[in-house]
Amino acid sequence: MKTNLRVSIDRERCKGCELCIPVCPRHLLIMTAALNRKGYHVSETARTEECLGCLKCARMCPEAAIEILNIP
Numbered sequence: 118m119k120t121n122l123r124v125s126i127d128r129e130r131c132k133g134c135e136l137c138i139p140v141c142p143r144h145l146l147i148m149t150a151a152l153n154r155k156g157y158h159v160s161e162t163a164r165t166e167e168c169l170g171c172l173k174c175a176r177m178c179p180e181a182a183i184e185i186l187n188i189p
């Protein structure tokens with residue numbers, strides 16, 4: 118199911134803690150091999166158009182790196 122919601126992850130705020138990964142009911146978040154400028158592995162969203170907007174990932178992130186956007 119596709120929605121108008123998109124997950125935005127600020128990769129420079131991400132500390133690679135992986136706390137957001139297991140909380141997504143749709144398994145939309147994954148860790149990547151990419152490093153940010155501080156040297157942390159960053160998370161990203163797979164299939165972002167399937168986001169439910171439950172905000173579990175955003176609430177879990179200790180760095181407030183995740184935003185859920187509503188696109189027109």
Ligand code: SF4
Pocket residue numbers: 124140141142143144145146167168169170171172173174175185
């Ligand atoms: S808002 Fe909910 S459905 Fe969307 S990515 Fe975060 S945890 Fe997953």
Ligand code: SF4
Pocket residue numbers: 126130131132133134135136137138159160177178179180181182183
């Ligand atoms: S919870 Fe936040 S800091 Fe941790 S991996 Fe996810 S986006 Fe990065």
